[in-house]
Amino acid sequence: MYKNNLILQALKGDITSQIPVWLMRQAGRVLPEYRQTRKKAKNFIEFVKTPQLAAEVTLQPVDILNVDAAIIFSDILVVPEAMGLPYSMAEEKGPIFQNFIRSASDIQNLKIAHTDQYSYVIEAIQLTKKHLNNRVPLIGFSGAPWTLFAYMTEGKGSKTFSTAKKWLYSNPSESHQLLQKITLSIINYLKDQIKAGADVIQIFDSWAGVLNKSLYQQFCIPYLKQICNEIKEVPIILFPKDGFFALQDIQQLNYNAVSLDWTIEPEWVIPLLPNKTLQGNADPCLLYANEKTIEQETIKMLNKFSSVPYIANLGHGLYPDIDKEKVRFFIDIIHNFKR
Amino acid sequence: MYKNNLILQALKGDITSQIPVWLMRQAGRVLPEYRQTRKKAKNFIEFVKTPQLAAEVTLQPVDILNVDAAIIFSDILVVPEAMGLPYSMAEEKGPIFQNFIRSASDIQNLKIAHTDQYSYVIEAIQLTKKHLNNRVPLIGFSGAPWTLFAYMTEGKGSKTFSTAKKWLYSNPSESHQLLQKITLSIINYLKDQIKAGADVIQIFDSWAGVLNKSLYQQFCIPYLKQICNEIKEVPIILFPKDGFFALQDIQQLNYNAVSLDWTIEPEWVIPLLPNKTLQGNADPCLLYANEKTIEQETIKMLNKFSSVPYIANLGHGLYPDIDKEKVRFFIDIIHNFKR
Numbered sequence: 276m277y278k279n280n281l282i283l284q285a286l287k288g289d290i291t292s293q294i295p296v297w298l299m300r301q302a303g304r305v306l307p308e309y310r311q312t313r314k315k316a317k318n319f320i321e322f323v324k325t326p327q328l329a330a331e332v333t334l335q336p337v338d339i340l341n342v343d344a345a346i347i348f349s350d351i352l353v354v355p356e357a358m359g360l361p362y363s364m365a366e367e368k369g370p371i372f373q374n375f376i377r378s379a380s381d382i383q384n385l386k387i388a389h390t391d392q393y394s395y396v397i398e399a400i401q402l403t404k405k406h407l408n409n410r411v412p413l414i415g416f417s418g419a420p421w422t423l424f425a426y427m428t429e430g431k432g433s434k435t436f437s438t439a440k441k442w443l444y445s446n447p448s449e450s451h452q453l454l455q456k457i458t459l460s461i462i463n464y465l466k467d468q469i470k471a472g473a474d475v476i477q478i479f480d481s482w483a484g485v486l487n488k489s490l491y492q493q494f495c496i497p498y499l500k501q502i503c504n505e506i507k508e509v510p511i512i513l514f515p516k517d518g519f520f521a522l523q524d525i526q527q528l529n530y531n532a533v534s535l536d537w538t539i540e541p542e543w544v545i546p547l548l549p550n551k552t553l554q555g556n557a558d559p560c561l562l563y564a565n566e567k568t569i570e571q572e573t574i575k576m577l578n579k580f581s582s583v584p585y586i587a588n589l590g591h592g593l594y595p596d597i598d599k600e601k602v603r604f605f606i607d608i609i610h611n612f613k614r
Numbered sequence: 615m616y617k618n619n620l621i622l623q624a625l626k627g628d629i630t631s632q633i634p635v636w637l638m639r640q641a642g643r644v645l646p647e648y649r650q651t652r653k654k655a656k657n658f659i660e661f662v663k664t665p666q667l668a669a670e671v672t673l674q675p676v677d678i679l680n681v682d683a684a685i686i687f688s689d690i691l692v693v694p695e696a697m698g699l700p701y702s703m704a705e706e707k708g709p710i711f712q713n714f715i716r717s718a719s720d721i722q723n724l725k726i727a728h729t730d731q732y733s734y735v736i737e738a739i740q741l742t743k744k745h746l747n748n749r750v751p752l753i754g755f756s757g758a759p760w761t762l763f764a765y766m767t768e769g770k771g772s773k774t775f776s777t778a779k780k781w782l783y784s785n786p787s788e789s790h791q792l793l794q795k796i797t798l799s800i801i802n803y804l805k806d807q808i809k810a811g812a813d814v815i816q817i818f819d820s821w822a823g824v825l826n827k828s829l830y831q832q833f834c835i836p837y838l839k840q841i842c843n844e845i846k847e848v849p850i851i852l853f854p855k856d857g858f859f860a861l862q863d864i865q866q867l868n869y870n871a872v873s874l875d876w877t878i879e880p881e882w883v884i885p886l887l888p889n890k891t892l893q894g895n896a897d898p899c900l901l902y903a904n905e906k907t908i909e910q911e912t913i914k915m916l917n918k919f920s921s922v923p924y925i926a927n928l929g930h931g932l933y934p935d936i937d938k939e940k941v942r943f944f945i946d947i948i949h950n951f952k953r
Contacts (some may be wrong), residue, residue, distance in 0.1 A: 434773060437933050440899035444907065484823075484856070487876050487897065517823070519858060520877050537826050538859050558826065560779035568783065594776050 277474075279411045282344045286475060286510035286531050286552050288584045294577060295343035296609040297414070298602070299514075300592030301336035302348040305599055308335045319364035323350050329399035333413075334406055339599075340606055343586075344412050344475065347403060347468070349396050351418030351479055354460050355427050357392035358385045368432075375430035379446070382453045388460035390467050397471045404472035415473030417464055419480035419513075420457045420498040421491075427453070436485045443494055450494060458498040462505045469508050477512040477534065478502065484517020491521040496528070503529040512554060516591065522547050537590030541579035552584040559589045562601045569601060573608045581614055616813075618750045621683045625814060625849035625870050625891050627923045633916060634682035635948045636753070637941070638853075639931030640675035641687040644938055647674045658703035662689050668738035672752075673745055678938075679945055682925075683751050683814065686742060686807070688735050690757030690818055693799050694766050696731035697724045707771075714769035718785070721792045727799035729806050736810045743811035754812030756803055758819035758852070759796045759837040760830075766792070775824045782833055789833060797837040801844045808847045816851040816873065817841065823856020830860040835867070842868040851893060855930065861886050876929030880918035891923040898928045901940045908940060912947045920953055 277283070281295035303309055309332050316322035323329060333348045352362050352370055362372045376382060390397065403413055418426075425439040426432070433439070442450045465476050478499070483491065503511055514534035515521050525533060526548050533548055535555035544553065561572050577587065587609045593602065616622070620634035642648055648671050655661035662668060672687045691701050691709055701711045715721060729736065742752055757765075764778040765771075772778070781789045804815050817838070822830065842850055853873035854860050864872060865887050872887055874894035883892065900911050916926065926948045932941065 432773075434771075435930075435933070437899055437902075440897070441902040444897075444899050444903040484877070488879055490897075517856070520879065538823070540827055540859065558779070558783075558829075560776055560783050563776075563780040564783040591774075594774070 277409050277412055279343055282412055282586055283474065283510070285584050285586050286512070288550070288552060290582075290584055290614070292614055294585060294587050294609050294612055294614065296587040296606055297342040297344040297346060298336070298340070298589055298593055298606075299346075301340060301342055302332045302346065303593060304595035305593045305597050305602060306335055306339060307599065308332075308339060319350075320362075323348075323353065324395045326395055326398035326402050329395075330402035330406060333399070333403045337407070337411055340603055341610070342411070342606060344414050345403060345407060346414040346416060346477070347396065347400055347473070349399070349416070351416070351423065351481070352426060353393050353396055354388055354417060354457065354464055355423055357388035357464070358456070358460055360385070360427055370426060370432060372426070372430045376428045376453065379449045379452075382449060382456065385453075385456055387456060388463055390463070393464060393467070396464075397467050400468055400471040400473055412474035413472060414475045414477055415465065415468035416477045416479060417461045419478050419483070419495065419515075420454045420461065420502075421486070421495045422480050422482045423457050423461075424450070424454055425482045425485075427457070436482055440485065440490075443490060447493075454494060454498050458501050461502060465502070465506055469506070473509065475510050475512065476506055477514060480513065480515045480518060483515040483521060486518070486521075488520040488524070491518065492524055495521070496524050499525070499530075500528050514554075526551065532586065534588060535590060539590075541576070545580075545583055552586065553580055554586040554588050556588070556590040557605070559591055559594050559597065562593070562597045562605060566601075566604055569605055570608055573605060574612065577609065577612045616748050616751055618682055621751055621925055622813065622849070624923050624925050625851075627889070627891060629921075629923055629953070631953055633924060633926050633948050633951055633953065635926040635945055636681040636683040636685060637675070637679070637928055637932055637945075638685075640679060640681055641671045641685065642932060643934035644932045644936050644941060645674055645678060646938065647678060658689075659701075662687075662692065663734045665734050665737035665741050668734075669741035669745060672738070672742045676746070676750055679942055680949070681750070681945060683753050684742060684746060685753040685755060685816070686735065686739055686812070688738070688755070690755070690762065690820070691765060692732050692735055693727055693756060693796065693803055694762055696727035696803070697795070697799050699724070699766055709765060709770060711765070711769045715767045715792065718788045718791075721788060721795065724792075724795055726795060727802055729802070732803060732806070735803075736806050739807055739810040739812055751813035752811060753814045753816055754804065754807035755816045755818060756800045758817050758822075758834065758854075759793045759800065759841075760825070760834045761819050761821045762796050762800075763789070763793055764821045764824075766796070775821055779824065779829075782829060786832075793833060793837050797840050800841060804841070804845055808845070812848065814849050814851065815845055816853060819852065819854045819857065822854040822860060825857070825860075827859040827863070830857065831863055834860070835863050838864070838869075839867050851891075853893075865890065871925065873927060874929060878929075880915070884919075884922055891925065892919055893925040893927050895927070895929040896944070898930055898933050898936065901932070901936045901944060905940075905943055908944055909947055912944060913951065916948065916951045
């Protein structure tokens with residue numbers, strides 16, 4: 276079906292002879308070409324909402340970096356916006372919501388997101404698929420329920436998300452109501468992405484790490500379970516950033532793959548997640564090193580994951596100031612690795 | 615020696631019949647009394663540098679919260695400042711260094727901190743000891759070498775500390791030089807705190823969590839080892855926040871106790887850290903909950919740590935908007951717990 280099918284094979288559980296690779300935030304500021312396209316929109320939100328521009332930057336890393344999948348350029352906060360909470364993105368400072376969830380009645384006022392509210396993402400996927408012309412698969416994505424809940428109750432980024440966690444501790448039943456509404460919105464959103472052509476889905480639980488095993492069991496696992504049980508059409512990957520404590524519970528869910536951050540030791544996680552494809556987990560900061568160090572550390576990682584179905588990636592998104600040539604070098608090492 | 619000796623007993627390895635407790639950031643904005651005293655200084659740095667005020671807020675939680683130890687009110691950035699990098703503290707935004715380490719020559723220009731540069735902390739300890747009048751022990755502290763390095767190279771707070779980590783990956787030998795200078799400064803600082811009367815030392819490795827096992831082994835363990843091998847006069851506690859991956863290596867070091875964040879499961883850590891006193895690890899956000907939930911979760915924690923030498927604490931500092939009455943309630947549950 277695709278000229279390059281490696282990622283889909285790995286997600287089926289194959290130990291592919293060549294290891295596939297894509298990078299979180301590969302469509303991003305690390306590419307001068309992205310920075311050029313970015314100038315065509317007056318702000319980040321308009322950029323995300325213009326399908327032609329989103330498709331353009333989605334395709335760039337396929338051509339420039341030789342990655343084995345594209346991931347649609349968008350933002351995890353599309354879903355809260357579609358539910359009724361518009362936001363703005365302050366350069367360097369992250370997202371700010373004009374209104375955010377402060378009371379139970381705010382939860383009642385939220386919509387379940389439907390196609391009309393995020394049609395620009397669907398159009399961007401359709402456009403991207405056309406231009407990709409079956410070269411590589413396209414990954415669609417969403418934030419996880421907890422991570423979206425965190426922004427929707429905190430109103431902005433945070434190191435601790437203590438306001439969001441205050442909801443979990445002091446209003447557990449309202450928190451469940453909100454998480455359920457978010458989950459139904461995510462499921463609609465993902466189904467539409469798949470209809471538009473997304474071949475794989477990744478769920479970003481970027482703020483898993485501020486919780487613990489018990490909170491994750493109560494407030495994340497049930498909703499992550501609904502999502503993976505509803506999304507049967509394509510393979511689905513879960514990325515529980517800094518959520519080492521949740522991996523045993525995640526193993527029980529129907530995710531095809533788990534994406535790992537760099538704090539997770541391969542030797543520790545491989546026996547913990549049998550039958551899952553693993554993805555990750557180089558520290559993005561490794562790409563600040565010289566070529567010799569990048570090569571050594573990358574080969575070490577590939578050897579450690581070599582015995583299981585595996586997709587190489589970073590343990591988090593690329594940082595904007597990483598040299599594009601180092602990114603290519605990293606990808607070439609992976610492609611040249613003999614399993 | 616002290617009317618209340620519980621913490622020192624627990625640090626010796628005793629399973630005390632009453633469980634001792636103190637809280638990170640107990641001398642802080644959670645107390646209205648602290649906020650009153652804080653007004654007497656024109657900014658945070660002046661506040662930290664005024665021994666009378668620092669001693670005043672150090673004593674407050676002993677009287678008001680009934681904790682089993684005082685911890686000297688100060689800031690981990692006293693050491694970088696003493697080495698030659700002054701900083702300011704922007705409310706809500708955290709520390710900003712006017713100059714920070716950008717080159718190898720900047721490292722050469724740094725001093726090893728000596729008594730003269732941090733005498734205000736030493737005076738604050740002497741004053742506090744006098745007023746404490748042997749009621750409870752006094753904890754002195756320092757940031758860990760990596761955590762201070764992180765601020766000194768990043769120049770400010772960060773979610774990722776990617777600039778600091780860039781140093782480790784791209785300039786490992788200069789990074790070691792800087793870490794060594796910081797370590798020698800910390801040792802001077804701690805020795806002086808102990809001479810002034812500190813009965814216990816805690817090392818805060820607040821940014822352990824952005825590293826991984828291999829980086830921690832290379833850039834943290836050797837310096838943490840120097841520190842614990844030099845500080846033989848009093849018990850010493852290490853708090854490697856979010857550093858679950860480092861605990862096996864920390865077990866090998868001569869720290870009497872390890873302070874744990876809330877992501878660490880007692881069942882998992884107890885066999886990993888035999889012969890260490892454990893400290894922690896309630897999620898500070900638990901104190902946003904109602905009394906019933908606070909009681910249930912606290913008792914659960916106490917039962918889980920009940921079989922080992924143990925000091926109850928939070929898994930991180932108190933948040934400023936936590937209700938002081940909830941803090942007292944939490945402490946009372948711990949004191950009333952029958953082991």
